[in-house]
Amino acid sequence: xxxxxxxxxxxxxxxxxxxxxxxxxxxxxxxxxxxxxxxxxxxxxxxxxxxxxxxxxxxxxxxxxxxxxxxxxxxxxxxxxxxxxxxxxxxxxxxxxxxxxxxxxxxxxxx
Amino acid sequence: xxxxxxxxxxxxxxxxxxxxxxxxxxxxxxxxxxxxxxxxxxxxxxxxxxxxxxxxxxxxxxxxxxxxxxxxxxxxxxxxxxxxxxxxxxxxxxxxxxxxxxxxxxxxxxx
Numbered sequence: 001x002x003x004x005x006x007x008x009x010x011x012x013x014x015x016x017x018x019x020x021x022x023x024x025x026x027x028x029x030x031x032x033x034x035x036x037x038x039x040x041x042x043x044x045x046x047x048x049x050x051x052x053x054x055x056x057x058x059x060x061x062x063x064x065x066x067x068x069x070x071x072x073x074x075x076x077x078x079x080x081x082x083x084x085x086x087x088x089x090x091x092x093x094x095x096x097x098x099x100x101x102x103x104x105x106x107x108x109x110x111x
Numbered sequence: 112x113x114x115x116x117x118x119x120x121x122x123x124x125x126x127x128x129x130x131x132x133x134x135x136x137x138x139x140x141x142x143x144x145x146x147x148x149x150x151x152x153x154x155x156x157x158x159x160x161x162x163x164x165x166x167x168x169x170x171x172x173x174x175x176x177x178x179x180x181x182x183x184x185x186x187x188x189x190x191x192x193x194x195x196x197x198x199x200x201x202x203x204x205x206x207x208x209x210x211x212x213x214x215x216x217x218x219x220x221x222x
Contacts, residue, residue, distance in 0.1 A: 033211065042117075042204060042215040043155075088154060097211040098145060101155040 010106045019076040021105040023089035024069075030095035032065055034074050037086045037104075046074070046087075081111045114138060115207045117214025124195055124221055132190045132217045134205035140185035141207035146178075149202040149216075158203075161188040195221040 013019050023032070034046040049056045049065045049072065056063045062075040076083055086106050090099040114137040124130050134144055142163045147155040159180055160168040167180035177199075179191040188207075192199050204216040 035213075040202070040218065043213040045211065045213070048211075090155075092211075096143070097206065097208040098157065098160060099155075099206070099211065100157065101147075103154045 010108070012108045012110065013079055015079060015081055015109055015111050017079055019079050019083070019107050019109070021074050021087055021107070023072045023074070023102050025072075025089075025091045025100075025102075026070065027093065029067075029091045029093055031092045032063075032072050033090045033092065033099065034061075034063060034072075035088045035090060035101075037088065039085075043088075076107075079107075079109045081109050083107060084109045115141075115205065115212045115214040117205055117217055119217055120215055121218045122220070124219070126196055126221055127194055129191055129193045130195055130219060132192075132203055132205075132219075134188045134190070134207070134214050136186045136207045136212075139207075139210075141188075141209075142185060143208040144182060144188040145206045145208070146180065146188075146190050147204050147206070149204065151202075155204065158190075163188075192219065195219070197221045 029051055031048050031050045033048045035043045036046055037043050047058050047063050049063050051067055060077045065072045086104045088104045089102045092099055116135045116137055118133045122130055144161040146158045148158050149155045157170050158173045161180045161182040163182045163185050169175045177193055182188040200221045202216050202218050206213045
C-alpha cells in the first residue's frame, strides 16, 4: 500500500504567509523525508526526520513527526514566490532509502 | 555533496523502439539504486530496486521484460524501456543509496 499519503492539496497563499501541509502514513517507518519538485523537474531533498525525532528545522522549514498518529507536517514560514512548487513526503520503512511517496501538495505563492 | 547524474534529461522516441536511461553516481559507490516513474500531476511510484551485480527487484505490476534494469557497476544503473508505447510516456527518475540522492529525471515521450 502507498505510504506517505498526504491529502493532495492545491494551496494558494500570498507571499509572506506561512504554508502548512500534512502527510499521513500507514505502517511504521525508519524516517520520513520531504521533497520539493518544480514543475516537470527533478526532486530537491528538503529535510529528513527520523522516527525518534519529533521536530526538525532547516531555514524557513519546520517539520514535525508524530509517530503515534503516523503523521507529519511541513511548515514553510514567510513564503516566497520561489517556494511555488509541489511538495512530497516520502516514507522510508527500513532506512534503506526505498521510498514511498505521498500524493503531493501543489503550493502557489502569489507575489 | 554526492551527485547522481541521469541522462538523457529528455527523449522523444517512436513507438516500438527502445530507450535507455542512465543513472550514475558521480562521487560515491551505489550498491543500490531505485527507479521511479511519475505520470503528469501524479506522485512518484517506485518501479524497481537495482542491485549491483544481481537482478533487479521489481514492484508489483511492473513488467520486468519491458523495463530492463542493469546495474553492472557500483556507479551505473540503466533502465531500458523496450518496445515503447505512448502509455510509457512519463517522467523517470532514479535515486542512489546510501543517501537518497536523486537524478535530474528523464522525460520520455513516445510518439
